Amino acid sequence: MASDSDDLVPYFMPALVAVLVHAEDEKGSPLTKDEVHSIRDNAACIMMEVGDARRMDDSRGYRDVDPENCWHDWQVARREMGRQPDLDPGPRFYHARADDPAYQQTIRDAQESLVLFRQFLPVDGTPRPDALVKTRITDGDNSALMWLNYVAVEGDNFSGEFFEVPDEPSIHKVGDRHTVAPSEVLDWMVNQNGRISGGFSLRYQRAQMSDAEQIEFDRHIGATDYI
Numbered sequence: 001m002a003s004d005s006d007d008l009v010p011y012f013m014p015a016l017v018a019v020l021v022h023a024e025d026e027k028g029s030p031l032t033k034d035e036v037h038s039i040r041d042n043a044a045c046i047m048m049e050v051g052d053a054r055r056m057d058d059s060r061g062y063r064d065v066d067p068e069n070c071w072h073d074w075q076v077a078r079r080e081m082g083r084q085p086d087l088d089p090g091p092r093f094y095h096a097r098a099d100d101p102a103y104q105q106t107i108r109d110a111q112e113s114l115v116l117f118r119q120f121l122p123v124d125g126t127p128r129p130d131a132l133v134k135t136r137i138t139d140g141d142n143s144a145l146m147w148l149n150y151v152a153v154e155g156d157n158f159s160g161e162f163f164e165v166p167d168e169p170s171i172h173k174v175g176d177r178h179t180v181a182p183s184e185v186l187d188w189m190v191n192q193n194g195r196i197s198g199g200f201s202l203r204y205q206r207a208q209m210s211d212a213e214q215i216e217f218d219r220h221i222g223a224t225d226y227i
Contacts, residue, residue, distance in 0.1 A: 011048040016065045019043050033071050040070045106200035110187045117188045127152040133160045134187035135180045194224030
């Protein structure tokens with residue numbers, strides 16, 4: 001596993017939270033999620049080793065907004081500054097390192113339980129609305145791990161429907177269906193009225209959260225129990 005010093009992270013100068021405060025003051029009302037993301041995408045930053053970034057945080061006296069959790073962290077910061085109205089930050093997501101053995105185990109768990117996943121899906125190929133599959137989607141020169149819903153059996157494969165796509169121009173559209181080979185399945189989940197089967201990577205993320213964050217995370221994905 002690589003050490004922290006081997007990883008580069010974006011470091012905003014000036015701090016992203018300061019840029020957002022200025023933008024909100026200029027606007028005179030709360031920034032929308034799209035505005036927050038646009039400001040993040042256009043803010044000045046440098047790439048810095050994790051250890052150096054932490055030392056910079058220490059010298060600043062605070063931890064800046066995480067660009068990967070920009071909306072959540074910005075709303076938490078607004079709350080701490082007493083800014084009104086108070087907006088729902090949504091859940092905070094913890095991003096896995098691909099070389100983390102615990103994360104790699106979630107992929108193996110998903111692969112080894114595909115027989116169980118198939119048992120949840122209609123044999124006639126009808127999509128099941130509360131079934132999801134996670135895979136890597138390639139879009140031009142970019143790729144990302146994405147969940148698809150309305151999953152169906154398609155021969156030996158699975159197919160699912162896009163319910164979100166990147167903000168930038170994409171070859172995929174919401175509602176398009178995509179075929180996923182068994183070897184391409186990184187995770188699967190069935191949400192039966194709040195009872196979660198599968199969802200191994202979600203359980204991994206959840207285990208890293210505080211009790212309060214777990215409650216918000218469960219509310220966001222509609223989970224009441226993990227079975």
